[in-house]
Amino acid sequence: MPHAELPLALSVGDPSGVGPDIAIAAWQARDTAGVPSFYLLADPALIAARAHRLGADIAMAETTPALAPEMFSRALPVVALAARFIDSPGRSDPANAAGIVEAIDRAVADCLAGRAAAVVTCPIAKKPLYDAGFGFPGHTEYLAHLASLHTGTEVTPVMLLAGPDLRTVPVTIHIALAEVPKALTTDLIVTTGRITAADVANRFGIAKPRLAITGLNPHAGEGGAMGTEDERIVRPAVDRLRQEGIDAFGPLPADTLFHARARAGYDVALCMYHDQALIPAKALAFDEAVNVTLGLPFIRTSPDHGTAFDIAGKGIARADSLIGALKLARLLADTGTKTAGQ
Numbered sequence: 001m002p003h004a005e006l007p008l009a010l011s012v013g014d015p016s017g018v019g020p021d022i023a024i025a026a027w028q029a030r031d032t033a034g035v036p037s038f039y040l041l042a043d044p045a046l047i048a049a050r051a052h053r054l055g056a057d058i059a060m061a062e063t064t065p066a067l068a069p070e071m072f073s074r075a076l077p078v079v080a081l082a083a084r085f086i087d088s089p090g091r092s093d094p095a096n097a098a099g100i101v102e103a104i105d106r107a108v109a110d111c112l113a114g115r116a117a118a119v120v121t122c123p124i125a126k127k128p129l130y131d132a133g134f135g136f137p138g139h140t141e142y143l144a145h146l147a148s149l150h151t152g153t154e155v156t157p158v159m160l161l162a163g164p165d166l167r168t169v170p171v172t173i174h175i176a177l178a179e180v181p182k183a184l185t186t187d188l189i190v191t192t193g194r195i196t197a198a199d200v201a202n203r204f205g206i207a208k209p210r211l212a213i214t215g216l217n218p219h220a221g222e223g224g225a226m227g228t229e230d231e232r233i234v235r236p237a238v239d240r241l242r243q244e245g246i247d248a249f250g251p252l253p254a255d256t257l258f259h260a261r262a263r264a265g266y267d268v269a270l271c272m273y274h275d276q277a278l279i280p281a282k283a284l285a286f287d288e289a290v291n292v293t294l295g296l297p298f299i300r301t302s303p304d305h306g307t308a309f310d311i312a313g314k315g316i317a318r319a320d321s322l323i324g325a326l327k328l329a330r331l332l333a334d335t336g337t338k339t340a341g342q
Contacts, residue, residue: 006117007068007077008329009110011103012042013122015085016092017307018317020050023122024058025319026326027076033323036330038120039068039077041103043085047078053089054315065115081106089313092125097132100124104139108146111298118299118329119143122322123307137174139302140293147296158195158294160268161278161304162328163285166258167268169196169294170277180273181229184216189237189270196268197246199294204267205335212257212266213238213250214276220251234272258284287320290328299332301325 013019023040024047026033040047044062051058059075068077083099110116124139136142140157147155161168171192172183193211200209213234215221221230234251241248248270256262257269258280271277281289282304289304303321311317 005069006115006333007065007072008036008038008118008120008326008333009065009107009116010038010040010120010326011107011122012040012047012100013103014092014100014125014128014307015043015046015050015096016088016090016128016312017123017125017309018312019122019307020047021054021312021315021317022303022319022322023047024051024054024056024076025317026322027072028056028058029319029323030072035323035326037069037072037077038326039063039065039072039079039116041079041081041106043083043099044078044080046085046087047076049087050089050313053313065110079106090309092128092307092309094128094132097129097134100129101134101142104142105146108143108298112150117333118301120322120325120329121300121302123303123305125307125309140173143293143296143300147298151297155297156191156195156295158192158199160196160199160292160294161281161289162292163281163289165260166263166281166284167200168277168281169268169270170272170274171270172273174274177273177275181216184229184233184272186233186237186240189213189234190240193237193241193246193248193270194244195295196270197241197248200268203294203299203332203335206267208247209268210266211241211246211248212252212269213241213248214254214257214269214271215251216272218253218255220253287318288324290321290325292328292332299329301329301332 061075063077081102083102085096086093107119111119144155144157215230217227221227230251238250291302291304293300
């Protein structure tokens with residue numbers, strides 16, 4: 001099957017969260033929102049039960065990835081997992097961990113084997129996975145592990161938040177703010193910048209991406225008056241990226257980088273820590289922002305929100321971000337195919 005006709009593989013995430021809810025809602029919006037064809041890796045019995053709970057009158061069909069596109073217009077295609085789920089909306093259960101991981105494994109395997117165009121993941125919660133013995137910090141690290149097994153080399157994942165008006169990348173991610181200056185190195189910034197520039201060019205079709213690099217400290221350190229990290233760590237990274245032919249500039253004060261006029265001057269903002277990147281991304285597009293993992297040998301997107309256990313099964317979860325993730329995955333897959341053929 002040509003790559004452009006391959007469906008997207010959607011893993012259900014934690015079934016006690018809103019993953020099933022938004023997957024159902026995304027399929028229901030397939031015509032009105034232009035949702036591309038996907039299949040859901042899940043326990044069919046749970047999806048049927050959740051649809052009933054939500055009052056969603058949908059057709060559902062157990063299928064294979066190959067048959068999913070032809071039935072997508074008339075039924076939600078579900079590829080059944082070997083594991084079965086406990087249906088407990090709002091109450092996460094470690095007993096569901098095996099199925100959560102299986103859905104991720106199979107989505108990645110389908111993509112690498114050419115059965116799916118991209119991997120899209122619904123949210124997972126870390127604690128129930130940890131309680132069941134899951135040995136990775138989170139979703140992204142596990143995907144990088146699977147990619148490393150496939151390629152035989154260590155894969156470095158990079159998180160990119162993509163909204164209609166802004167793309168941001170946090171160089172350091174899920175660590176305490178006090179640990180950021182210790183974790184931040186020139187090499188880490190350079191590696192993150194290289195991966196970002198390469199994937200934004202190859203997958204987003206931006207030939208020479210402009211990377212705006214933030215400073216770590218207020219006012220980008222103001223010449224060392226507010227910390228020395230920007231001159232010792234960040235500026236040398238910018239210089240190295242520029243020497244490699246990447247259009248990078250900075251360090252720039254983060255407090256003046258995200259208004260409309262400033263955003264017009266770059267394609268991606270590389271930020272030094274989690275909230276520096278995610279606050280502007282979510283402030284500008286809370287319901288539409290999409291999480292994209294760069295640096296993998298396959299495309300992966302996900303909604304930019306968590307499991308939302310408090311509203312699971314109540315019929316009020318919005319599918320906007322998942323729909324955005326599905327549409328962006330399709331766009332990246334199609335753009336990557338065109339770029340590779342040039």
